[in-house]
Amino acid sequence: MTSVIQVRGVRRVFSRGWGRPGAVAVAEVTFEIGAGEVVCLVGAAGSGKTTLLRLVAGTLRPSAGIVRIAGATGHSDPRRSVGFAARDPAFPPGFTVREVLVYCASAHACGRERDAQVRDALEATGLSDRATHRVARLPLADGRRLLVAQCLLGGRRILVLDEPFAGLDVVTRRDLSDRLQRLVVTGGSVLLSSADPVGLERLADRVLVLRAGRLVVDAPATALLGGRVLEVVLDVPPREAPPGFRLTATGLEADLGGRTAESALAVCRAHRLRVRASRVRLKTLDEATHDAAEVAPR
Amino acid sequence: MGFLHCVLSEWPFLRIRLLRTRLGVWLLLLLVVVLRLDGTAAVSDPLAAVLLIAGAGATLCVAYLAGARADRVTLGPALLHPRSPGALTVGRWLAATGGAALPVLAAAVHAGAGVAVAGLVTAATMSAWALALAWSGGNVLVGAWLIWLALTGGQSPEAMLAHPHPGALRFGIAGALEILPGLWRYRGLASLEVGAVVHAVLWLSIGLVIARSRVRRAGEAP
Numbered sequence: 001m002t003s004v005i006q007v008r009g010v011r012r013v014f015s016r017g018w019g020r021p022g023a024v025a026v027a028e029v030t031f032e033i034g035a036g037e038v039v040c041l042v043g044a045a046g047s048g049k050t051t052l053l054r055l056v057a058g059t060l061r062p063s064a065g066i067v068r069i070a071g072a073t074g075h076s077d078p079r080r081s082v083g084f085a086a087r088d089p090a091f092p093p094g095f096t097v098r099e100v101l102v103y104c105a106s107a108h109a110c111g112r113e114r115d116a117q118v119r120d121a122l123e124a125t126g127l128s129d130r131a132t133h134r135v136a137r138l139p140l141a142d143g144r145r146l147l148v149a150q151c152l153l154g155g156r157r158i159l160v161l162d163e164p165f166a167g168l169d170v171v172t173r174r175d176l177s178d179r180l181q182r183l184v185v186t187g188g189s190v191l192l193s194s195a196d197p198v199g200l201e202r203l204a205d206r207v208l209v210l211r212a213g214r215l216v217v218d219a220p221a222t223a224l225l226g227g228r229v230l231e232v233v234l235d236v237p238p239r240e241a242p243p244g245f246r247l248t249a250t251g252l253e254a255d256l257g258g259r260t261a262e263s264a265l266a267v268c269r270a271h272r273l274r275v276r277a278s279r280v281r282l283k284t285l286d287e288a289t290h291d292a293a294e295v296a297p298r
Numbered sequence: 299m300g301f302l303h304c305v306l307s308e309w310p311f312l313r314i315r316l317l318r319t320r321l322g323v324w325l326l327l328l329l330v331v332v333l334r335l336d337g338t339a340a341v342s343d344p345l346a347a348v349l350l351i352a353g354a355g356a357t358l359c360v361a362y363l364a365g366a367r368a369d370r371v372t373l374g375p376a377l378l379h380p381r382s383p384g385a386l387t388v389g390r391w392l393a394a395t396g397g398a399a400l401p402v403l404a405a406a407v408h409a410g411a412g413v414a415v416a417g418l419v420t421a422a423t424m425s426a427w428a429l430a431l432a433w434s435g436g437n438v439l440v441g442a443w444l445i446w447l448a449l450t451g452g453q454s455p456e457a458m459l460a461h462p463h464p465g466a467l468r469f470g471i472a473g474a475l476e477i478l479p480g481l482w483r484y485r486g487l488a489s490l491e492v493g494a495v496v497h498a499v500l501w502l503s504i505g506l507v508i509a510r511s512r513v514r515r516a517g518e519a520p
Contacts, residue, residue, distance in 0.1 A: 057378070059374075059377075059378065059517065059518070060518065077380050079377075079378060079379060079380045080380050083378075084378050086374075086375060086378075090368070090371045090372050090374075090375055091372060091375075092311070092314075092368070092369060092372050093366065093368045093369065094314050094315060094318045094319060095310075095314060099310060099314065102310070103307060103310060103376075104376075104379050105379075106303065106304070106306075106307030107304055107307065107379035107380050107381040108379060108380065110303055150375075150378070150379075153379065154379070154380070
């Protein structure tokens with residue numbers, strides 16, 4: 001797979017002034033993103049996700065390391081290849097959806113080419129019927145769609161999206177997710193961040209987990225999602241969990257790994273725990289990333 | 299796209315704000331009120347009226363085109379596309395100057411070419427300076443500047459110090475009138491006085507440089 005984004009040993013330190021040591025937002029991060037790949041960057045608030053996205057998008061310069069976009073050198077403008085959508089939609093007041101896109105597209109093209117870019121972006125994001133709506137009255141979901149539409153202007157195929165699903169309901173999330181997948185099918189690449197990876201299973205090819213500015217996990221989503229979890233509801237939860245289990249609000253929980261559910265339940269019985277009910281389910285992405293981040297070296 | 303193309307892409311701000319906000323109404327009111335006051339004055343002074351319309355009109359245009367918080371927040375996102383802070387600044391400045399030029403030209407129709415040129419150059423200088431204020435401190439600073447213009451009008455520092463006991467406040471105001479863009483000084487633009495032209499060009503440049511640096515900083519904000 002051809003890599004469209006290469007990040008090598010990138011570090012970003014924010015100066016605090018007056019000779020005080022700077023705050024390290026991103027430390028020695030290295031990864032690559034291939035064409036047609038959707039990579040999800042997850043981590044707690046303040047872990048450096050937005051800073052890393054801005055470094056990739058070229059709106060921030062790294063203190064050290066290299067960010068290379070589609071084989072370009074450091075002198076070319078990354079804004080021509082990478083579309084970046086910030087977390088919070090911000091559009092000029094009084095403008096309509098189409099006028100916002102025309103304004104943004106004017107930096108890429110003019111005349112008919114500009115109008116074609118605007119039309120394509122409206123269609124790709126499902127905003128064609130809202131083109132004449134004022135941006136100030138747009139619901140959050142359409143605001144996020146408009147942010148993605150802006151990213152597509154100028155024929156850009158690399159999208160860097162900061163929390164594109166934040167605050168969206170399930171239906172809108174699914175719709176936006178499908179539209180991003182359609183873009184990827186046609187050769188685009190997406191790097192998106194999320195503080196809450198719930199529901200990204202369908203979209204993400206790879207998951208990067210950031211903790212305190214460091215990349216602690218870089219794994220295919222399928223590898224993270226393969227695990228099965230045994231949930232056990234107990235009459236009386238124990239004070240300490242048996243080996244291989246962890247306490248939950250209603251009882252115990254264990255990653256099955258290679259074990260069978262019966263062998264795991266046998267452990268419960270051996271510890272004289274009265275099992276009321278049990279079930280096996282697949283690990284969700286948020287559990288998988290949480291667990292992966294927990295076991296990663298600090 | 300080139301610098302000029304990006305500059306021109308800022309023009310829709312003027313059209314949209316003129317038609318969809320109260321900017322058009324304010325400019326019309328400014329024109330009518332100032333011309334009415336000039337018409338009823340004992341001695342009519344069309345140059346002073348045009349300069350006041352230029353200064354206040356440019357400041358109003360900047361307030362509506364660039365000074366609102368929502369507009370300042372969009373400066374960073376605007377730079378996510380391949381346009382430079384300089385092009386954005388010059389484009390927005392030209393749009394504000396263009397907006398102020400409408401009442402200036404309307405007021406200067408019967409006053410002669412010299413007055414019209416003085417009004418246009420004053421509008422250009424004032425909008426550059428107001429743009430620097432707007433992107434440094436928002437419409438609070440722009441509003442303060444508008445009040446300053448309304449209170450001082452075309453008064454010169456000499457007139458301010460004509461009082462037998464000027465006091466520190468009058469000295470301060472006279473100093474500010476001497477240094478900052480002032481309508482009294484730009485009267486000289488009508489006769490192409492070198493001092494007035496240099497002062498106007500200097501403050502126009504200072505305003506644009508400050509505004510551009512604020513845009514660049516908005517694009518780099520974490």
